[in-house]
Amino acid sequence: MSNASLWCIPADTAEHYRSSKDMPAFAVSRRIAAHPRLSEFLGGNPLRLLDTNHRNHAAFMVEVFIANDPRLLEDALPWVYSAYHNQGIAFDYFAAELETWIAVIGETLPPEDAAAILPVYRWMLDAHPRSIERALRYQARRLPVSEVWQRDYDFILEHLFQGDYPVVIRHCRGLMQRGMSYAQVLRELFYPAMVEVGARWETGEFSVDMEHQTTAMVYGILFLKT
Known part of the structure; x- marks a missing residue:
């Protein structure tokens, strides 16, 4: 741009x-x-x-x-x-x-x-x-995740798949309170997470309902405020 x-x-x-x-x-x-x-x-x-x-x-x-x-x-x-x-x-x-x-x-x-x-x-x-x-x-293709954020990404992905919305919210707020910017939360964690959700849906690992539920949860998390 x-x-x-x-x-x-x-x-x-x-x-x-x-x-x-x-x-x-x-x-x-x-x-x-x-x-x-x-x-x-x-x-x-x-x-x-x-x-x-x-x-x-x-x-x-x-x-x-x-x-x-x-x-x-x-x-x-x-x-x-x-x-x-x-x-x-x-x-x-x-x-x-x-x-x-x-x-x-x-x-x-x-x-x-x-x-x-x-x-x-x-x-x-x-x-x-x-x-x-x-x-x-x-x-x-799936998106690479920086080694710096890999543990946080794995934690978020696991709890997204489990439907633990409050746990993911608390974790993201904690990251932002410790200095991670809103843009970094999107770029480093949630873009790769949503690509992973889509990839699992495309390969049949996720049902349509599960993919919709996980996507809807991420939309809510994307607009969290500190």
């Missing part, structure tokens, strides 16, 4: 987005629900899966804008594409979703906030083909 101006998001703009994020997320869900290709996008999944994505997207973008960290977004996009596509969501949905976010932001946020934020959304839409390519590579 070469355009550094995308990441000059003023603190006030990030706060305005955070405080109003539920309204545009609801508007995006309403418009996607009326999209003529909705059935194709869903691939047999319930509509609530996309509603969840829109709420999670808004919460995640708050973190991106506050951190002004392009790497966080660059890493997240293909992972989100892969995680949802593994559940049957069509890749074309993400382009339609981003187009809808662009329209909704332009209509609902104050003009100065929309002007600061919309270049980031337009970059995400332009990056759509690259995000698909990277998502497909995620599906094709």
Whole structure:
């Protein structure tokens, strides 16, 4: 991502987005629900899966804008594409979703906030083909984990598979309290974990229900606060 101006998001703009994020997320869900290709996008999944994505997207973008960290977004996009596509969501949905976010932001946020934020959304839409390519590579292989974080990764993965949501939350909060950043939690632990979940589902080690349950648990953990 070469355009550094995308990441000059003023603190006030990030706060305005955070405080109003539920309204545009609801508007995006309403418009996607009326999209003529909705059935194709869903691939047999319930509509609530996309509603969840829109709420999670808004919460995640708050973190991106506050951190002004392009790497966080660059890493997240293909992972989100892969995680949802593994559940049957069509890749074309993400382009339609981003187009809808662009329209909704332009209509609902104050003009100065929309002007600061919309270049980031337009970059995400332009990056759509690259995000698909990277998502497909995620599906094709597991991701390496640094030796520094291997024990934490193994612990988190074990308890994810057991459904021990509170244990994973406590462990991640402990890591962050000891200095691990939110971005590191995503990059070093949860991206590889979700690739592992998808790989086990693809090889038949996980049932569809188990894969969905584990994925949903990770979405909750991704937005934990210290």
